[in-house]
Amino acid sequence: xxxxxxxxxxxxxxxxxxxxxxxxxxxxxxxxxxxxxxxxxxxxxxxxxxxxxxxxxxxxxxxxxxxxxxxxxxxxxxxxxxxxxxxxxxxxxxxxxxxxxxxxxxxxxxxxxxxxxxxxxxxxxxxxxxxxxxxxxxxxxxxxxxxxxxxxxxxxxxxxxxxxxxxxxxxxxxxxxxxxxxxxxxxxxxxxxxxxxxxxxxxxxxxxxxxxxxxxxxxxxxxxxxxxxxxxxxxxxxxxxxxxxxxxxxxxxxxxxxxxxxxxxxxxxxxxxxxxxxxxxxxxxxxxxxxxxxxxxxxxxxxxxxxxxxxxxxxxxxxxxxxx
Amino acid sequence: xxxxxxxxxxxxxxxxxxxxxxxxxxxxxxxxxxxxxxxxxxxxxxxxxxxxxxxxxxxxxxxxxxxxxxxxxxxxxxxxxxxxxxxxxxxxxxxxxxxxxxxxxxxxxxxxxxxxxxxxxxxxxxxxxxxxxxxxxxxxxxxxxxxxxxxxxxxxxxxxxxxxxxxxxxxxxxxxxxxxxxxxxxxxxxxxxxxxxxxxxxxxxxxxxxxxxxxxxxxxxxxxxxxxxxxxxxxxxxxxxxxxxxxxxxxxxxxxxxxxxxxxxxxxxxxxxxxxxxxxxxxxxxxxxxxxxxxxxxxxxxxxxxxxxxxxxxxxxxxxxxxxxxxxxxxxxxxxxxxxxxxxxxxxxxxxxxxxxxxxxxxxxxxxxxxxxxxxxxxxxxxxxxxxxxxxxxxxxxxxxxxxxxxxxxxxxxxxx
Numbered sequence: 001x002x003x004x005x006x007x008x009x010x011x012x013x014x015x016x017x018x019x020x021x022x023x024x025x026x027x028x029x030x031x032x033x034x035x036x037x038x039x040x041x042x043x044x045x046x047x048x049x050x051x052x053x054x055x056x057x058x059x060x061x062x063x064x065x066x067x068x069x070x071x072x073x074x075x076x077x078x079x080x081x082x083x084x085x086x087x088x089x090x091x092x093x094x095x096x097x098x099x100x101x102x103x104x105x106x107x108x109x110x111x112x113x114x115x116x117x118x119x120x121x122x123x124x125x126x127x128x129x130x131x132x133x134x135x136x137x138x139x140x141x142x143x144x145x146x147x148x149x150x151x152x153x154x155x156x157x158x159x160x161x162x163x164x165x166x167x168x169x170x171x172x173x174x175x176x177x178x179x180x181x182x183x184x185x186x187x188x189x190x191x192x193x194x195x196x197x198x199x200x201x202x203x204x205x206x207x208x209x210x211x212x213x214x215x216x217x218x219x220x221x222x223x224x225x226x227x228x229x230x231x232x233x234x235x236x237x238x239x240x241x242x243x244x245x246x247x248x249x250x251x252x253x254x255x256x257x258x259x260x261x262x263x264x265x266x267x268x269x270x271x272x273x274x275x276x277x278x279x280x281x282x283x284x285x286x287x288x289x290x291x292x293x294x295x296x297x298x299x300x301x302x303x304x305x306x307x308x309x310x311x312x313x314x315x316x317x318x319x320x321x322x323x324x
Numbered sequence: 325x326x327x328x329x330x331x332x333x334x335x336x337x338x339x340x341x342x343x344x345x346x347x348x349x350x351x352x353x354x355x356x357x358x359x360x361x362x363x364x365x366x367x368x369x370x371x372x373x374x375x376x377x378x379x380x381x382x383x384x385x386x387x388x389x390x391x392x393x394x395x396x397x398x399x400x401x402x403x404x405x406x407x408x409x410x411x412x413x414x415x416x417x418x419x420x421x422x423x424x425x426x427x428x429x430x431x432x433x434x435x436x437x438x439x440x441x442x443x444x445x446x447x448x449x450x451x452x453x454x455x456x457x458x459x460x461x462x463x464x465x466x467x468x469x470x471x472x473x474x475x476x477x478x479x480x481x482x483x484x485x486x487x488x489x490x491x492x493x494x495x496x497x498x499x500x501x502x503x504x505x506x507x508x509x510x511x512x513x514x515x516x517x518x519x520x521x522x523x524x525x526x527x528x529x530x531x532x533x534x535x536x537x538x539x540x541x542x543x544x545x546x547x548x549x550x551x552x553x554x555x556x557x558x559x560x561x562x563x564x565x566x567x568x569x570x571x572x573x574x575x576x577x578x579x580x581x582x583x584x585x586x587x588x589x590x591x592x593x594x595x596x597x598x599x600x601x602x603x604x605x606x607x608x609x610x611x612x613x614x615x616x617x618x619x620x621x622x623x624x625x626x627x628x629x630x631x632x633x634x635x636x637x638x639x640x641x642x643x644x645x646x647x648x649x650x651x652x653x654x655x656x657x658x659x660x661x662x663x664x665x666x667x668x669x670x671x672x673x674x675x676x677x678x679x680x681x682x683x684x685x686x687x688x689x690x691x692x693x694x695x696x697x698x699x700x701x702x703x704x705x706x707x708x709x710x711x712x713x714x715x716x717x718x719x720x721x722x723x724x725x726x727x728x729x730x731x732x733x734x735x736x737x738x739x740x741x
Contacts, residue, residue: 047473106713106717110716110717114720116409116473117628120624121712121713123624125709126709127621127709127712128713130705131705131706131709135702246481246617253474297485298481298485304475305463308466308475312471
């Protein structure tokens with residue numbers, strides 16, 4: 001994501017407030033992406049490398065549904081933001097269905113195979129989906145019809161984009177939903193599956209169903225993160241742009257720092273990485289000629305390497321007990 | 325032991341490079357074919373499948389494939405032999421390439437370079453990559469499986485950033501800089517002793533630049549393959565295999581895990597560094613974005629499609645992955661010709677190829693067209709992704725697994741197993 005020039009900020013405190021909100025928003029986006037990774041990892045014990053491509057696909061679905069087909073607007077009266085909200089949910093559902101299809105065709109047959117084979121399949125999927133989606137998006141940036149556009153509001157002397165608030169609210173909403181879900185019967189079944197697939201099967205849990213739910217939820221989260229990362233203060237073309245292509249991979253450090261199998265870790269890791277990246281980008285920018293242009297983009301990986309040296313299983317991850 | 329090729333009476337006879345007579349003869353024939361390959365020979369030229377061998381446009385891709393083979397062999401040592409999943413191979417290739425350009429490239433006001441000959445910059449690129457590999461190993465040894473994959477993935481992005489950090493080495497902007505050519509000099513003299521980048525005359529026949537490069541790369545590949553094969557048969561190779569199969573058990577048996585994992589990283593990076601230097605020098609000018617995640621994934625795909633842990637698998641996988649886009653291109657060209665003609669089946673081909681705007685068909689022959697009729701540049705990528713997924717789903721052992729099935733069928737005939 002490109003840095004926004006802090007033109008409106010008057011005092012150092014205002015700069016801090018602006019940076020804080022920006023960091024909060026980026027942290028929320030990383031947390032959302034990380035949560036998608038974690039949900040899929042919890043069920044299938046594998047990292048979904050096609051997360052970024054799913055985010056791109058979800059963003060494209062929203063643009064098709066809302067702009068090209070005008071889906072809720074052609075039947076429903078009402079304000080623009082309501083239509084957009086419905087279209088957002090529709091886009092997430094379509095991405096979830098897309099994830100279900102992928103899961104049924106390519107992941108389900110791999111139950112019991114080595115974990116790395118499954119991860120490589122998702123790498124292959126990433127290549128395919130991205131080739132198709134890049135081709136479908138064309139070189140012209142697509143409109144997402146975001147209700148608040150690039151509007152900002154002022155807080156003291158600082159100006160904060162509504163998109164930041166929207167991303168934070170969406171992340172909070174998503175985390176509460178997932179948190180509630182993990183306390184339901186199905187959610188407990190998912191945790192049991194993650195703990196021991198065979199024992200879960202013996203208890204009568206439908207493991208295939210758990211896989212499907214995890215993939216659907218993960219895909220929907222990818223779509224949400226992709227859409228909220230494509231808003232105006234971030235890069236213009238969002239996840240469809242060249243640097244956006246690796247946006248989901250930049251969330252991987254967040255997952256690793258937090259721990260691959262921890263929901264709390266996803267939140268903490270995402271926020272940590274987001275805050276470090278934005279604050280370093282703001283307050284070290286005078287050293288940019290020493291650190292190199294765009295240094296804030298590699299900070300997540302540096303943080304990850306340091307964190308791995310201290311705790312190889314992440315801050316909140318379960319330590320794997322190895323038996324021979 | 326005539327007639328009983330599978331009866332081994334000593335460890336030495338079991339671990340020979342080419343144990344059976346069939347393999348020895350096969351390797352011999354393959355070697356002669358490889359030597360004759362770049363020429364237009366009068367008789368071989370007429371055999372359908374190897375008729376292309378003299379063709380220069382094919383030879384360039386074959387050369388590219390030979391370079392990729394070296395890198396794939398390197399990843400095979402780390403991933404197939406030692407079982408350490410790595411998505412950072414492209415990073416080490418980049419390290420090798422930039423070492424080569426620093427040591428061998430020309431020096432200007434804005435660029436660094438010492439202009440040394442190939443016999444310094446080629447080994448140096450491997451050695452520096454290996455040293456970086458050793459530097460990274462302490463962090464990589466601590467993590468396992470997917471955590472390791474993601475850690476090494478981080479290396480690729482850090483490497484991309486470093487290329488912006490040192491514009492004096494990487495060259496300005498996104499164009500990159502010129503790499504030293506493949507030519508052998510003793511020192512910095514004017515005329516090279518052996519020149520691989522222009523046409524020439526060797527012994528009693530003319531030879532083109534691509535044919536010369538082919539021989540250089542073939543020699544290097546044979547050298548590196550033998551090294552990899554011998555490594556697998558040595559004490560180090562057995563230790564790495566033990567770590568791959570069960571690392572805790574290996575350590576209990578007295579195999580120092582950290583030491584051997586570091587060795588695996590170093591050797592694998594050496595291969596990658598040399599391959600990266602060769603690849604950049606072969607192309608001539610490479611932007612830093614070349615060494616990104618997609619390249620790393622390509623090598624993982626090569627190993628999985630070829631068959632993990634096998635030298636023949638790595639070579640076959642590279643053949644398959646590097647040459648398949650060219651085959652697809654060739655097939656589409658042929659289909660277009662058929663669709664434009666008025667043969668009996670032209671209607672059928674026309675329904676697949678979209679010749680102009682508004683024409684029904686799923687493949688567009690125009691490079692610039694985006695959107696629904698798929699341009700074949702993205703068709704390549706889609707087929708490549710599909711290959712990965714299909715191989716993983718249906719043949720996890722890759723081409724090697726297919727070969728084993730075929731071989732067992734003939735061995736066991738008329739019985740089914």
